[in-house]
Amino acid sequence: xxxxxxxxxLLSVFKGAPVELKCNYSYSGSPELFWYVQYSxxxxxxLLRHISRESIKGFTADLNKGETSFHLKKPxxxxxxxxxxxxxLINTNAGGTSYGKLTFGQGTILTVHP
Amino acid sequence: xADVTQTPRNRITKTGKRIMLECSQTKGHDRMYWYRQDPxxxxxxxxxxxxxxxxxxxxISDGYSVSRQAQAKFSLSLESAIPNxxxxxxxxxxxxxxxxxxxxxxxxxxxxxxx
Numbered sequence: 187x188x189x190x191x192x193x194x195x196l197l198s199v200f201k202g203a204p205v206e207l208k209c210n211y212s213y214s215g216s217p218e219l220f221w222y223v224q225y226s227x228x229x230x231x232x233l234l235r236h237i238s239r240e241s242i243k244g245f246t247a248d249l250n251k252g253e254t255s256f257h258l259k260k261p262x263x264x265x266x267x268x269x270x271x272x273x274x275l276i277n278t279n280a281g282g283t284s285y286g287k288l289t290f291g292q293g294t295i296l297t298v299h300p
Numbered sequence: 301x302a303d304v305t306q307t308p309r310n311r312i313t314k315t316g317k318r319i320m321l322e323c324s325q326t327k328g329h330d331r332m333y334w335y336r337q338d339p340x341x342x343x344x345x346x347x348x349x350x351x352x353x354x355x356x357x358x359x360i361s362d363g364y365s366v367s368r369q370a371q372a373k374f375s376l377s378l379e380s381a382i383p384n385x386x387x388x389x390x391x392x393x394x395x396x397x398x399x400x401x402x403x404x405x406x407x408x409x410x411x412x413x414x415x
Contacts, residue, residue, distance in 0.1 A: 195340060218402060230343075230390065230406040272342060276402050287358070288333075288404060290343040 188213040190275050192291035199263050200299050207258040207294050209247075209273030217275045219256040220288075221247055224270040233258075233271070243267070263298045270295050303327045304407040306391050312413045319378045321410050323391030331394045332374040333404065334358075334366060336387040343390065349374055381414040388412075 189212045199205045211217060221233040234242045236249040236256060247258045256273060273291040304325045313319050323332065330351045335343040335358075345358030347366040355366060363385060367375045378385055391407040 190342075192342075220402075229408055230392075232403045235403070287345060287348060288343075289345075290335075292340055292342040 188217070188275055188289045190273050190289050190291035192271075192273055192294050194294050195292065196295050196297070198297045198299065201265055202262050205260050205263040205267070205296065205298070207271050207273075207296065209256045209258065209291055211254050211256065211273075211275050213254075213275060219247075219249055220274045220276070221245070221256075221258050222272040222274055222290075224272070226269070230272070263296075265298045265300055268296055268298045304391060304393055304405055306389075306407040306410050308410060309408065310411045312415065313381055314415050315382055317381050317414075319381050319412065321376045321378075321389055321391075321412070323374045323376070323407055325372050325391075325393045325405075325407075327393055327405060328371075329393040329395050329405070330371065332368065333392040333394075334364075334374070334376045335390045335392065336360070336385075337390060337409070338387050346376065346389075378412075378414075381412075383414045386412060386414045 191210045193208055219236045222230050223233040224230045234240060234247060245258055245260045247256050249256050270293050272293045274288045276288050307322045333348045334346040336346055337343050344360050346360055346364050347358050349355050349368045352368050352371055355368060365377045389410045389412060392404040394404045
């Protein structure tokens, strides 16, 4: 069964410091991984997906299949980055078609202090 | 962004009562989902529907039922609410097909308290 693990429930850093939110997964097929974010009083929304290989709001995440990890990184954290972050996995077939079910990690609350 | 709406936003009820949470979307998506969020457990999938005639159980469907009344509407029912169903419930939608369309769009959530 697929599983997503975020080992840190809480993560605190100071503004300007680097931040890394850890995510490990277990899945035997071809996974597609995401980071979702929930800012205070806002909806859960997609931050980035591994297939896009893009940087969003200064965040990047690289899929490491050898270590089965998809850690989220930002070199210089900002106060507005404070939020709940979820790593999620969706299973796809070889053709990239989604089966539609997201499996979420437990979430990490990031607090960036001034 | 009012594309995915949930009613009610907050509900307090008593053990044994039947409760219905409703979700509507104007995104034209075929796929709809119900999740519950609990501290330390993340979001867990309750039920999902890939179209009006397709309903599937998620990982924690016991004690819940759903109805897909139309493409735009997906309701979650608690037949006989119990205190451990106290949680934040989210509805989400997504387009199907290739991986380019796997993003899920979430509603604002319904906070349910069962006394």
